[in-house]
Amino acid sequence: MKSSILLALTLLLGACSTAHLIQTDKTNELKITMKDKVIAEGKGDPFYKHTVNLTNLNIEQTVYKMKDGSILTYEDARAATSNQFTHSMARSVTIIFPTYNATLISIKDNLHFFKLIAKDKSETEYLILENMNKKRVKMVYGLDKNLFYSIYGILIESKESIISNSNKSVNESLDNPESYIKSRWNHKNIILDLIVSKVGTSKIRI
Secondary structure, eight states: OOOOOOEEOOOOOOTTOOEEEEEETTTTEEEEEETTEEEEEEEEEEEEEEEEEETTEEEEEEEEEETTSOEEEEEEEEEOTTEEEOSOHHHHHHHHSTTEEEEEEEEETTEEEEEEEETTSSOEEEEEEEEETTTEEEEEEOOOHHHHHHHHHHHHHOOOOOOOOOOOOOOOOSSOGGGGOOOOOOHHHHHTSOOEEETTTSOOOO
């Protein structure tokens, strides 16, 4: 079982708050914030980085080994100037992760909570996605189930809680870092799935 890898502060939610998923290269931290307060944060070592360059779309992928030994994958996909993601985020996730059945659990502001179950039932992933005006999509996955639903509870159900590190490590090999990247970005996404398109040239699909 994957361990809980993010540490968090107690947060009393306020009205008109906007949640964000933040990655900082300088400190190698991943954070989820709301109203400039940290809900969850974790620091790790980026042991694998990869860039995917597609027509009108650039994706930066980073795999982190967190301080407790667990693994998180962070992806940052940016549409080119005058382009945007064509579909709803729920539809986009089914295109980006074609080997999984995706269930949208809920949405809070820009943040989307997804449960991904492999089509062969071999694994389940918990994913948090930030949609930045359909121009940029940030995702983090590899989350422990309890951690995922704790963050979900704070953001969606306005619960006060403290998310703590489980101090459990995963015994997974780092020899094949690409295996932690579950997305499938390729030119089919652009040509057949029309995952991004020119602004104003087509209606946003749902």
